[in-house]
Amino acid sequence: QVQLVESGGGLVQAGGSLRLSCAASGRTFSSYVMGWFRQAPGKEREFVATLSRSGGSTRYADSVKGRFTISRNNAKNTVYLQMNSLKPEDTAVYYCAADSGNYYPSIDIDEYDYWGQGTQVTVSS
Secondary structure (H helix, E strand, O other): OOOEEEEOOEEEEOOOOEEEEEEEOOOOHHHOEEEEEEEOOOOOOEEEEEEOOOOOOEEEOOOOOOOEEEEEEOOOOEEEEEEOOOOHHHOEEEEEEEEOOOOOOOOOHHHOOEEOOOEEEEEEO
16 A cells, blocks of 8 residues: 655746655555546546656656656655646646556556545646
8 A cells, every 4th residue: 555645736827837746655666657637626637647667658648748747766755747838727636646556557547546635736827
């Protein structure tokens, strides 16, 4: 089992940047595929980005490709989401998630077993 705690959210102007962090408990962090998802008010939670256990393979939603970068530091049990060129439509609660059952990164929300509590990102126009 793993516990996830996100940080780094906040209020930023359009065009700005934020870096989200997700700290994981436990000694087996490197055995999890990690992902970021987001949920805007009135909308379903959606996939943002994911990466493999080693960090060598990544996948992104089309809406963030070229602007967001997911990475991980297995020695620090942490996964990051660097968000650049932010837009008002990026406003959402961002969640970190861990997938214990797959080797390759999945964009399917149902594949993720563990979730953080979320961190709010608000982008003003």
